[in-house]
Amino acid sequence: xxxxxxxxxxxxxxxxxxxxxxxxxxxxxxxxxxxxxxxxxxxxxxxxxxxxxxxxxxxxxxxxxxxxxxxxxxxxxxxxxxxxxxxxxxxxxxxxxxxxxxxxxxxxxxxxxxxxxxxxxxxxxxxxxxxxxxxxxxxxxxxxxxxxxxxxxxxxxxxxxxxxxxxxxxxxxxxxxxxxxxxxxxxxxxxxxxxxxxxxxxxxxxxxxxxxxxxxxxxxxxxxxxxxxxxxxxxxxxxxxxxxxxxxxxxxxxxxxxxxxxxxxxxxxxxxxxxxxxxxxxxxxxxxxxxxxxxxxxxxxxxxxxxxxxxxxxxxxxxxxxxxxxxxxxxxxxxxxxxxxxxxxxxxxxxxxxxxxxxxxx
Amino acid sequence: xxxxxxxxxxxxxxxxxxxxxxxxxxxxxxxxxxxxxxxxxxxxxxxxxxxxxxxxxxxxxxxxxxxxxxxxxxxxxxxxxxxxxxxxxxxxxxxxxxxxxxxxxxxxxxxxxxxxxxxxxxxxxxxxxxxxxxxxxxxxxxxxxxxxxxxxxxxxxxxxxxxxxxxxxxxxxxxxxxxxxxxxxxxxxxxxxxxxxxxxxxxxxxxxxxxxxxxxxxxxxxxxxxxxxxxxxxxxxxxxxxxxxxxxxxxxxxxxxxxxxxxxxxxxxxxxxxxxxxxxxxxxxxxxxxxxxxxxxxxxxxxxxxxxxxxxxxxxxxxxxxxxxxxxxxxxxxxxxxxxxxxxxx
Amino acid sequence: xxxxxxxxxxxxxxxxxxxxxxxxxxxxxxxxxxxxxxxxxxxxxxxxxxxxxxxxxxxxxxxxxxxxxxxxxxxxxxxxxxxxxxxxxxxxxxxxxxxxxxxxxxxxxxxxxxxxxxxxxxxxxxxxxxxxxxxxxxxxxxxxxxxxxxxxxxxxxxxxxxxxxxxxxxxxxxxxxxxxxxxxxxxxxxxxxxxxxxxxxxxxxxxxxxxxxxxxxxxxxxxxxxxxxxxxxxxxxxxxxxxxxxxxxxxxxxxxxxxxxxxxxxxxxxxxxxxxxxxxxxxx
Numbered sequence: 001x002x003x004x005x006x007x008x009x010x011x012x013x014x015x016x017x018x019x020x021x022x023x024x025x026x027x028x029x030x031x032x033x034x035x036x037x038x039x040x041x042x043x044x045x046x047x048x049x050x051x052x053x054x055x056x057x058x059x060x061x062x063x064x065x066x067x068x069x070x071x072x073x074x075x076x077x078x079x080x081x082x083x084x085x086x087x088x089x090x091x092x093x094x095x096x097x098x099x100x101x102x103x104x105x106x107x108x109x110x111x112x113x114x115x116x117x118x119x120x121x122x123x124x125x126x127x128x129x130x131x132x133x134x135x136x137x138x139x140x141x142x143x144x145x146x147x148x149x150x151x152x153x154x155x156x157x158x159x160x161x162x163x164x165x166x167x168x169x170x171x172x173x174x175x176x177x178x179x180x181x182x183x184x185x186x187x188x189x190x191x192x193x194x195x196x197x198x199x200x201x202x203x204x205x206x207x208x209x210x211x212x213x214x215x216x217x218x219x220x221x222x223x224x225x226x227x228x229x230x231x232x233x234x235x236x237x238x239x240x241x242x243x244x245x246x247x248x249x250x251x252x253x254x255x256x257x258x259x260x261x262x263x264x265x266x267x268x269x270x271x272x273x274x275x276x277x278x279x280x281x282x283x284x285x286x287x288x289x290x291x292x293x294x295x296x297x298x299x300x301x302x303x304x305x306x307x308x309x310x311x312x313x314x315x316x317x318x319x320x321x322x323x324x325x326x327x328x329x330x331x332x333x334x335x336x337x338x339x340x341x342x343x344x345x346x347x348x349x350x351x352x353x354x355x356x357x358x359x360x361x362x
Numbered sequence: 363x364x365x366x367x368x369x370x371x372x373x374x375x376x377x378x379x380x381x382x383x384x385x386x387x388x389x390x391x392x393x394x395x396x397x398x399x400x401x402x403x404x405x406x407x408x409x410x411x412x413x414x415x416x417x418x419x420x421x422x423x424x425x426x427x428x429x430x431x432x433x434x435x436x437x438x439x440x441x442x443x444x445x446x447x448x449x450x451x452x453x454x455x456x457x458x459x460x461x462x463x464x465x466x467x468x469x470x471x472x473x474x475x476x477x478x479x480x481x482x483x484x485x486x487x488x489x490x491x492x493x494x495x496x497x498x499x500x501x502x503x504x505x506x507x508x509x510x511x512x513x514x515x516x517x518x519x520x521x522x523x524x525x526x527x528x529x530x531x532x533x534x535x536x537x538x539x540x541x542x543x544x545x546x547x548x549x550x551x552x553x554x555x556x557x558x559x560x561x562x563x564x565x566x567x568x569x570x571x572x573x574x575x576x577x578x579x580x581x582x583x584x585x586x587x588x589x590x591x592x593x594x595x596x597x598x599x600x601x602x603x604x605x606x607x608x609x610x611x612x613x614x615x616x617x618x619x620x621x622x623x624x625x626x627x628x629x630x631x632x633x634x635x636x637x638x639x640x641x642x643x644x645x646x647x648x649x650x651x652x653x654x655x656x657x658x659x660x661x662x663x664x665x666x667x668x669x670x671x672x673x674x675x676x677x678x679x680x681x682x683x684x685x686x687x688x689x690x691x692x693x694x695x696x697x698x699x700x701x702x703x704x705x706x707x708x
Numbered sequence: 709x710x711x712x713x714x715x716x717x718x719x720x721x722x723x724x725x726x727x728x729x730x731x732x733x734x735x736x737x738x739x740x741x742x743x744x745x746x747x748x749x750x751x752x753x754x755x756x757x758x759x760x761x762x763x764x765x766x767x768x769x770x771x772x773x774x775x776x777x778x779x780x781x782x783x784x785x786x787x788x789x790x791x792x793x794x795x796x797x798x799x800x801x802x803x804x805x806x807x808x809x810x811x812x813x814x815x816x817x818x819x820x821x822x823x824x825x826x827x828x829x830x831x832x833x834x835x836x837x838x839x840x841x842x843x844x845x846x847x848x849x850x851x852x853x854x855x856x857x858x859x860x861x862x863x864x865x866x867x868x869x870x871x872x873x874x875x876x877x878x879x880x881x882x883x884x885x886x887x888x889x890x891x892x893x894x895x896x897x898x899x900x901x902x903x904x905x906x907x908x909x910x911x912x913x914x915x916x917x918x919x920x921x922x923x924x925x926x927x928x929x930x931x932x933x934x935x936x937x938x939x940x941x942x943x944x945x946x947x948x949x950x951x952x953x954x955x956x957x958x959x960x961x962x963x964x965x966x967x968x969x970x971x972x973x974x975x976x977x978x979x980x981x982x983x984x985x986x987x988x989x990x991x992x
Contacts, residue, residue, distance in 0.1 A: 354766075361942035361945055433896075439897060445888050445890045451912045452912075460908070509897070
């Protein structure tokens with residue numbers, strides 16, 4: 001009935017009208033002139049439009065490799081398709097942008113062809129956390145895009161920016177919060193662990209997870225809206241109807257730039273850093289081109305371009321970037337981020353989901 | 363004044379005057395038939411009496427008391443609708459008991475009254491049946507019983523027999539009349555069937571174009587129609603133009619009708635004569651000369667069509683016994699007995 | 709012309725198209741759903757063909773029992789409120805002039821063109837503190853300061869009633885138009901006030917229509933999954949919301965299918981029960 005609710009990336013559609021604009025009708029995706037080519041899967045919608053417009057043509061110009069972009073469906077469907085195709089020796093896309101949970105699931109079946117860092121000199125620029133590795137040390141994927149979820153507030157209701165995620169628990173904020181509705185996209189267990197339990201390692205055991213749920217349950221009276229649809233919360237945040245919550249850092253910044261009374265704050269515990277990685281299907285015949293592409297994408301200049309044009313947080317070290325402080329702050333922060341425990345969502349997703357649902361709806 | 367009185371009752375729908383300035387008195391215990399072609403306003407008039415329509419002007423009185431503002435449910439008039447309006451979800455007994463239930467009559471008494479009413483309409487033992495399982499005549503009787511349950515002040519029936527087949531209808535007409543005489547309730551029936559009206563009514567009210575054309579006992583309506591509309595609507599009639607000659611005698615188609623005179627001050631009009639009153643003679647005498655154009659022999663009666671000139675054709679009805687052997691093409695003389703002629707206006 | 713009973717296989721050909729459509733759009737999807745509900749869930753988005761009862765087992769808990777109970781209660785309330793409002797409204801509508809009827813019916817049809825999303829957002833604005841109807845009450849002086857009327861049960865119920873109302877009216881309309889107008893007039897001549905006649909005669913005479921409408925609105929409301937999310941708190945999320953969660957967000961098709969099958973069975977049971985009670989009363 002509606003398309004407004006998808007996985008985390010759909011938030012990008014919110015931006016589509018503002019940023020991509022003409023990009024919706026951009027470049028034909030298939031360039032035939034060159035001999036060498038590469039099929040790249042990108043989240044459909046805003047990301048694909050932006051990449052088609054700002055990134056792929058530049059790459060083709062620089063490398064001579066034509067890019068055929070493929071719109072990935074949301075959810076696990078793309079992973080399933082890649083998996084089944086790989087069994088038949090086919091690759092619907094050579095490289096794909098994959099969520100971190102999907103990366104782990106692919107690793108479990110050796111779906112991802114190991115990448116050779118030595119063929120990608122620019123990989124040295126990357127922050128460690130953006131290099132996904134198999135348990136045995138082989139490289140499974142390289143960070144493609146990243147974004148922050150932070151503590152957002154309405155500036156009229158909160159003249160002072162909150163400093164800590166602990167503000168969510170403050171009884172003064174009764175019935176004022178908007179939080180994401182799913183355990184696997186709100187990452188509030190990690191926030192709880194980092195804020196009150198000394199770090200996300202506290203979630204290693206089931207006992208720790210239950211304790212985090214218990215602590216998190218105390219937030220419930222403060223929550224006005226558990227949202228799936230981002231537009232609903234964004235609207236309520238702007239109007240002050242729901243003056244505090246968690247939301248995307250870059251989108252909030254754009255809303256503030258448009259004059260809305262909103263702000264995004266990196267709490268002292270850090271913003272939540274979610275990301276997608278480039279991964280190469282083991283059935284792909286284009287390993288060579290894929291390495292060239294990832295290497296190209298890992299250049300500081302390209303990461304800076306993406307931060308400016310697409311609004312993503314850079315995957316390379318800050319000192320290598322030519323971003324001004326202002327440009328950097330628009331997409332990221334130097335504060336150590338909260339990295340979601342993707343491993344939990346791979347191994348215990350049903351259990352966590354059940355506990356979560358019972359907690360918020362019970 | 364006891365009985366029902368309508369005083370200058372008028373009902374308009376937009377520009378259309380459905381009922382136009384009707385004044386009428388109906389004495390208690392009378393059986394009245396409102397007769398007229400469809401659209402003449404008779405049903406609207408009945409609905410105003412029932413309180414289902416509000417008069418645009420005028421007053422409706424019962425025994426000298428103005429009841430125009432009294433809502434339907436406080437008038438206590440029993441009514442039988444053309445559709446019968448039996449409540450489909452109730453049984454025969456429940457239908458009849460419904461008005462009693464509203465009045466809060468005790469259960470035992472309700473049951474007894476229902477039994478009595480069913481006996482009255484000759485449906486004893488039908489109380490438990492669903493109304494959907496009844497025949498047309500039985501439904502008719504249930505509707506009548508229900509309308510009579512509260513011993514109403516007035517008994518109103520809107521085309522009550524129109525859904526029945528001809529045979530049943532005739533039987534019900536007689537039955538209804540007998541029932542009314544037994545109960546003595548003032549009854550008003552709306553019908554477009556003159557035979558029905560003639561059979562049942564003490565008083566026939568003929569309506570046309572929203573107005574009362576004539577209100578009189580049936581035989582008088584038939585014998586002495588007030589105007590050409592009534593004469594034409596009630597039974598069949600021959601209407602011939604009539605005028606006076608210089609000597610005050612009535613002249614029809616150039617021939618003086620002996621013994622017939624126009625009312626004082628009237629110089630022209632129509633003469634109405636029933637087909638059964640027209641006499642034909644094969645002997646040339648003082649009558650209107652004419653030529654037989656067609657003979658319809660129905661066995662019991664014979665209709666003879668006579669062209670009397672001036673584009674006018676007369677119909678004469680006789681029994682075979684009364685009539686000699688007149689065939690189509692025969693020259694005849696038409697005699698209009700003055701005592702059977704009624705002079706009417708358009 | 710007399711209709712010949714079909715003799716050869718070809719004589720059944722006219723039935724082939726509807727039968728094929730029924731199979732294609734109902735039998736196959738529904739069978740697939742039943743089959744999937746017995747498949748084995750692989751943690752993390754896959755499932756393998758199998759025959760396990762785990763999916764149903766997981767559903768049989770106090771938590772989902774509560775969710776199911778709430779969903780049924782909500783759908784029943786929506787159905788009852790819709791019919792309670794729509795029935796007298798539609799009755800009066802059929803009594804009004806042709807012109808008035810057409811204007812109303814066109815308006816109602818245009819509400820049908822609104823998607824659940826638009827209805828949800830419209831009501832969330834109307835119920836909001838910053839731009840909602842309470843501001844009007846404040847302006848008139850009936851309230852001291854504007855209030856948020858959502859999220860809450862009242863907001864969910866209002867929006868779902870609003871959404872189902874046009875369907876209710878359009879389903880009732882033909883039956884009420886066909887209703888013999890002299891039924892109420894007869895009741896009035898028998899001593900019933902118009903109001904009493906309406907409840908004594910009109911309502912029971914259309915009992916079957918009312919029943920059918922209640923069932924239709926109930927089923928319609930049972931499938932609503934967007935309005936409870938937009939306007940309600942998590943405890944107001946219906947089973948449909950949880951099914952969507954499992955199917956789309958958790959990629960847990962077997963569990964979603966099991967819940968859906970359960971919901972269909974419960975609805976069918978309720979509808980069957982209603983019809984059974986209805987026909988009993990008919991007989992006596």
